[in-house]
Amino acid sequence: MLDLPLATAEFVAVDTETNGLSGEKCELTEIGAVLVGGGELHEEWDSLVGVAQPLGRYIQRLTGISQDMVNAAPAPEDVLPRLATMLRGRVLVAHNSRFDVRVLRQAFARAALEWPDPPVICTVQMARRFAPLQERRGLATLARALGIEVDEVHRALPDARTCAQVFCALFGRLCANAPTIGDALTVLGAKKVRKRPASVPRRPRGERPHLAGLPHEPGVYVFRDADGRPLYVGKSVDLRVRARSHFTSGAAWTAQAEHVDHTVTESELGALLLEDRLIKALKPPGNVRGKGEPDGYVYIRCRLDIPFPILEVAREPAVGHAVCVGPVRGRAAAAELVEQLNSLFGLRHCGRSMPARAHPSAYGQMGRCLSPCLNDLDPNVYRERLDAALRLFVGRSGGEALLGRVDEQIREASAAQRYERAEWLSRRRSRLEALLARLGGVLRAIHTGARLVLAPHPSSAGRADAIWVAGGRVVDWGAVDGASLVERSARAFKAAPPVGRLGGWLSADAVSEARLVGAWVALNSPPMLELGPRVGGAQLSRFLGAHGVVLHRGEGERSFAPVAG
Template sequence: MSDAVRPMLDLPLATAEFVAVDTETNGLSGDKCELTEIGAVLVGGGELHEEWDSLVGVAQPLGRYIQRFTGISQSMVDDAPAPEDVLPRLANMLRGRVLVAHNSRFDVRVLRQAFARAALEWPDPPVICTVQMARRFAPLQRRRGLATLAGALGIDVEEVHRALPDARTCARVFCALFGRLCANAPTIGDAITILGAKKVRKRPASVPNRPRGERPHLAALPHEPGVYIFRDADGQPLYVGKSVDLRVRARSHFTSGASWTQHAEHVDHTVTESELGALLLEDRLIKALKPPGNVKGKSDPDGYVYIRCRLDIPFPILEVALEPAVGHAVCVGPVRGRAAAAELVEQLNSLFGLRHCGRSMPRRAHPSAYGQMGRCLSPCLNDLDPNVYRERLDEALRLFVGKSGAAALLARVDDQIREASAAQRYERAAWLQRRRERLESLLARLGGVLRAIHTGARLVLAPHPSAAGRFDPIWVAGGRVVDWGAAESSLVDRSMRALKAAPPAGRLGGWLSADAVAEARLVGAWIALNKPPTLELGPRVGEAQHERFLSRHGFVLHRGEGERGLASVAG
């Protein structure tokens, strides 16, 4: 970097101007590589401004493959201006600004070589690479091609392998990650330092040295919710944690005596808007990084359980478990209290004549006690049509496919009471009335949501633990988190994508993969415990409904904008 450009490194990153650049070439390597097209987009204040592009003439004919790949034909470059006529415009655009490129090493090498051939001075601007930004600030996104990364960040990609569209996409990716970069790097020089080092082998000059045995420098951690990663001297992750107060929680580890703290040299962090956002990010980072300091926690940390029914076995049963079932199943909850959930299962089995005998169904010569009382269809006698049992089971499970399983269950018992009274079966009506009273008491104790988790799609606003009007938007569909956090696209567009990910209305059973179970339980338990603002999504839930929902909870949605367009009206 030249001495003329070096003072730029001390300028504030937040107020700097950037030029996102993309180049197309003839596809050859080394000295044979020639520039065929340049695209540049001016970026400032997190927004895209001036755009410019130009084809560039070449000395050697283009190969057929590269013409098909880029769409730049031989006739196009034959009519294009020479490099010495194009490159001065780019040099003027780069002066006093930071060059941004996706895989910047390639683009900078191509441009340096083109400037040298044209006998022009390379402006040598500071360079930021969006691949390095993604590696640092979107670590769960393993595939970092430009179009793939943009899609993961919610950015629409209309055209690829042409200079200006790719430069525009690069600029939007940069804007999506720019806030996280500014939070970690106050100046341009700090940003280049943070993104440039592959391994952190020594502490940055801005962090004072500390004697061995003292904790890492934690003053940069904010008093905000989020996730932190402790690393050793080589940058390898040691421990991933989350907290509603990053600085306080990170400091507490060095009074715990954990063995990994002896090797902790650095700490990275990501701020979220809510505790749920921190829980999600922590869970995903632990799965991705597998740090040695993280061990499996206790088996039932929150007291919530699921009532579930696996539909891929003959004569399915209702059971109580800590987690949703993997594969094809109906999972209801989470609800608080294993004993109350088990009693509710027993009540349902008796009401609908379902099996009481657990997964292993013994073969009997005579009905069980439940069968003799008319409370079980007795498939254990080996003479029951599985379709008859399945119809009764589906009748029970459909109570939980709607929005209010508790009310539907009580209404079902009320109907049975009326039927028994009309048939003058007064003993059964009295028994059902006692059962209804017991069910009502059970449902009040369970304190959860009696609804199959795979049904519908919803937008959940997870609030900031202390700041009014700040939320993490989280979309849940099919029992899984399908989208969350800030992005460039609008809330309404993301809600419609979440709705498409949900199973059709009224379907019995949903599918959860093994790696999605822990996250589904984590999110479900947090929502059941905290009862955050929730918007049920549907084909008719459009922008007006989103605006009313957000306004009711302290936000307004500006048209056509994403989370950047959410403005607090809480004061």
């Protein structure tokens, strides 16, 4: 079959939906297939598939496939033979084919059916080869970039149809490079080898790259191999000393390192941010995901996109619509603070998946929980209590606001002659005061307001990086430059949510930067300026002058673009 001409072959574009679990627990819930021939779409087929385990709530919301739908669906052994017939003598096409083929192989094995083992073409690989300027290769994003309309996602047949259209859009370029099916598999599977630039000399084996050009300054360095590919990205407050230390560590990538690029920053925080962005952009093999030791800082967060939201403690801010408070030091103290807040405001003490109960939990029986698990609570009542708890942290001093709220409750209980409750609240206040002293951070929702953070140079007075944080995100940063300082500060203030809004929005890409800045600020307590609606040059000059940073009007901004290969 591999010797058949590619132009006259028939293809089946396939997409699968699953229960969202991994490994052996992964089950097929829906399959869609579209027959493609001559660059056109022909026959379509799809079917729901019965599952053994109940579907989770999240995957039902994502795909729109409910538990009732899969309960009424045919079993895998009744569905898969039809797919096997369609694949016989044809080429399977899928977007991110490794996933779909693994799911199908596993489903065929469970149904005691023989996998037809067709040749497989992946449209992600086609996009890498024939649309290299398209950086985002998700199915819907890639399709729109190729001029294909996408009306529905996360269902098997619409996604299979979109995959078939993407395949047809790139099919002509594939045929121009591969006359047969076997040639196509070779073209798409081969890795592109870049030639070593003639200007880059090879170093003798066992010698390290020339590092004398690295300064004793804070910044980021990128080690590359002889072909210019990035091997490792690192940061330091002393570039030369840190780069040299790698060649005593025995790391595997050092044997391939031929030369090193670097970018100087004004501060350690600037180096941290640039390192994070370069690792995301270059994806060097020497940088292990999850780099760095846990630093002890955590967030108290509340995701507002779930029914009856809960307070929880996590190492990172929440992605999406949420309120995130911190960072604060000490997971145990933060967890105890959450427990105290839950009892004070009657919030849920259970996890995100709320169990249905016939009787109140122990907290509900003690009057410390509104018991939404009984399914008879008005969500607006719960939300009012939750909003009251979260508003304590929307101002600048969440700790003082929390203690003030407890003092108010003590006075109310005393006025109503509820002396036992007043005594209970007094004990709570003492415990809260001790907890706040232990947490050692800023008890403030990170999405509130806009701030200019001044990160000073580790050794040279008068030098600093300016980092503008608004809505919990790093919206701008760079070396202090008098020519653009007012304009950049005004833009940062406009990027902040309105005063008093409960909840901010963080994308997945912004979370790591938010945590980097938050933990660094909590540890170093740098100078910070709250930005208002009228940010003036005089105000900024006084702030910088008070901390020994001199404005150099007209100085060019430092470039933080990725280091070129």
